[in-house]
Amino acid sequence: MKDRIEGLLAKIRESAANLSTEEGLEQFRIAFLSRKGSIAQLFEDLKTLSADEKPSMGKALNVLRQTAQSLLDEAVENLQREKKSGKDVLDITLPGRAQHRGHMHIVSQTIEEISDIFRRMGFSVADGPEIETDHYNFEALNFPADHPARDMQDTFFITDSHLLRTHTTPVQVRLMEKYQPPIRAIFPGKVYRNEVISARSHVQFHQIDGLFVDKGVTFADLKGTLVTFAKMYYGSSLKYRFRPSFFPFTEPSAEMDISCYLCNAKGCRVCKHTGWLEILGCGMVDPNVFSFVNVDPEEFSGYAFGIGIERTAMLRHAIDDIRLLFENDLRVNHQFN
């Protein structure tokens, strides 16, 4: 009897392990727990045993029945839980309900990213008109008439006195007319140059210019701010250099180069094998510019800088043709953001 009980227990455990369907459960119940099931059969046979054996075997049989019942209950519960989670009816591999997702233009992304760095350094953000006067675009920025400096910026003229701004720098004049120092602002925007459209140049592009005018602003301050910007934007391990340059509206003037991050300054086509990438122009505001807006250069000094957006974005994202930025082929736009 004992052997039969143990044999049946093994069989019950084995069957219970494979219970995964409702039919299986029912078969299990019928086979072991029904009135004509194997356990009932053993209870029937219990009657034939001697009085010595009966109590212990009866106890063992009861344990067997309880075990079978609890195994069945557990299986039922498992099956119900599975049903509830819907594992067998929900195909979660079907595609989800799609929402449209907009992509920011890479030029806007670049402007926003750079602007945010300067916002965090306490710069306000200003706008200005794209149709400018010769006064704001050139005269007040110390470009004398008939000076070769004007050749640096081929100009679209609207009238003899109006033009499409060739840089965002005129906004600094407007700001200095409107506000008393301290003035700490950047001014992003679209600018125009009368150039033949090619992979390298376009009739329009974007710049961010910046200005800080206050008492005691120095060239060292200029370096401090721009180096901080460059480290925040390009990474804190970059190498940099400032070298003398020329802009009519700054004196001294400089250009800032960073070590070429495309070739780790080993020299490549993009950095023209110099290991350096030019990232911005800058300098101390020229006293002549101050004199146009009645700021006393003995009391105040300031720095100004300008960053080309397309160049920055193209270098960063390995875009080799500026025309791609303004064609609006969405297969290009979708590659960013």
Add this chain to the structure above:
Amino acid sequence: MQLSLNWLRTYVDLPESLEELEALLTNVGLEVESIEDRRDSFKDIVVGEVLTCEKHPNADKLSVCTVSNGADVSTVVCGAPNVAAGQKVIFAQVGAHIEKLGFTIDRRKLRGIESAGMICSSSELGLDDDHSGIAVLQPGALPGTPIARYLGFDDVILGIGITPNRGDALSHIGTARDIAAATAGELRVPTPELAECPDPEPFSIDIRDPELCPRYSGAIVRDVTVTDSPDWLRKALTAAGVRPINNVVDVTNYVMMEIGQPMHAFDLELLEGSSIVVRAAEPGETITTLDDEERRLPERALLICDAVKPVAVAGVMGGQHSAVSTSTTSILLESAHFNPSSVRRTAKMLQLSTDSSYRFERGSDPNVTLWALRRAVQLILETAGGKLRGLYDAYPSPVLEKIVALRPAFVNRILGIEISASEQRRILEALQVRILGEDDAAFQCSIPTFRSDIEREIDLVEEIARIHGYDNIPVPTRIEMNVGTRFDDQAFPARLRNLVLGFGFDEILSSSLVSRGRAGVSGEGGTVVDVLNPVSKERPSLRTSLLPSILEAIDLNIRNGMPSVRIAEIGHVFAAMEEKNFTERNMLAFAITGNAQERSWYAPGRESDFFDLKGVLHQLVEALYIDNDTIFYYDRTSTLSEHVLTLEVKGRYAGQAVEVSDAILASFDIGQPVYYAELDIDLLCEALPKRQRYVSVAKYPSMTRDLAVLVAKDILAEQITRTVQLGNPAYLKSVRVVDVFTHGSIGKDRKSVAFTMTFQADERTLTDEDINDSVDAIVSALKRELQAELRA
């Protein structure tokens, strides 16, 4: 500007390595843009002398030559038609690599005769495109000289970017001067050696406009022999990027590249009279310039004339007629100083830029003309022979050195460092600024006349900064900031952009310049603004609306096979109101075309319609919380469509949403509906609430009541909802159309409109009785105003 390292070295000691020199020049503001090290080029290629030259016994077109390299003689088989005994040639010896041809010279048999080398053409060395035969060198060429040295290729060519303010640096001496200053080295400027001319020929120089020509110096040299320049001169010029022409012209160019003074040589026999007149052009005057073009001279262009006619455009280009040629025996050399603006204006109007105009525009040194003249005469006597027959100098009002006061403390105040007064003085003196005296803690600086760019104290600050080195100005570890007035003009456009991106639009950026025909599409008021000098005749006009840009992008992307295009642009639009009065508005535009929904397992595909656009527009306005001042109109007109939703803010046009008319779409080759909206960003910004205030939320539940009415088909949904709200029915909070239904069973001229109304009270929970009066009033208003019939 192109400089020869060997040439530069004659005036100043250079740093050991090229890297150091490059860093030095770039750090003083003479940016090294390229370095071409030619010293290793043409290895094993030398000057050879053809000793004998005979026909190849086995080939008609080949010759068998013996060629000497100065030490040994080799047999060379040559195929060139022009090879001959006695020539000096380019001789590639065994082992030489001919890069252009991609092979290395080896001994090999040609038709039975072993050839040990090759006689080259100049094209085979990549020097030019002359394929006609081997290059025949100057008879004086020394056999065995490495060809690189013979050609002046044993040199390093520096490409320097000179900023427009640094006219003084446009020469070897000019650059050497900065190097000397930065290295505290010695600048070696040669002194022209020239015997006096005891009995000068009578010759006069008449400057009619001393403002445009402050100085004109000239020299007459007779009995010159015009021929090719000697090797050293050709080499020097070639290295500096100037094409050798003949010894006289080459000398003038050499002096220009040496000291920066442009010069010109006239054939004296071709000048009439014995005078030079410098005057402004008269209306309609013409001259044929050296490049063989007859040019009409702009008014006020400065001319160099002989006694009768113009012979040169001052500072720009000489005339063809009096050009120096091989038959020239007498020359007049010109070394003058012209007004930079005048030269620039003239060159620009003639669309002509020459080495000469380039330098005059940037300011030449009025006080170097005589030095240059003497130097040129000296070199001409050396290279072309002849006799100096007179030196002439018209200098009506000599240009004096400017005096500029410099406070060493000001330098440190601007730069933010401490450079001692003595170091500042050293730098200035190294730049040939003379310190006349020191008073009130300021230097009185006398500025050399070659530095026309230095006029003010701040200009001297830059000089000190660049020679001291920008990199030696320390970077502060803390940023000074004093923010002043705060503003952020980009914050609102950026917020709008983010909202529109969130609604699933891709941002585009397009050219503001569009075609004349498209520029005016959809512009509100004013006329199209054109640029006077467009780069492309197809796109000369500024857009008055973003619509043309949006439609061009849609057209492109449809053609690229995009099933759905949702794009947005933020940009300025332009219009002219009257002469020289332009308006410029910052606009946001967005448009939808194609699929609103792709076919999928959960829904069939759906084409976009107007309500996709309208929904976005409303959500956008809602997101800005400006509803109090915003009104939508359905009864305005638009040039874009007969169905237009107009947005007004504070009574001003602030935007519209339309289904673009077929006519406009056709003009952009678009064959599917496009839904377009535009908004005036600045107007929307003005209407933004200054501050959003909390309003307590309703404490009591709302009730809804649905009604359906039958109305004539032409009654608009807006009319129904307005009628419902007529007279402000008690407790009515909102009304929303939920169904529109037409069917034969309700009559073909009628439609059923169902709407749901929400009622709510602030002070208590409403009951049915509370709103029955309102509902009755609404029903009767609908009956009265719209002849509506209540559906059961």
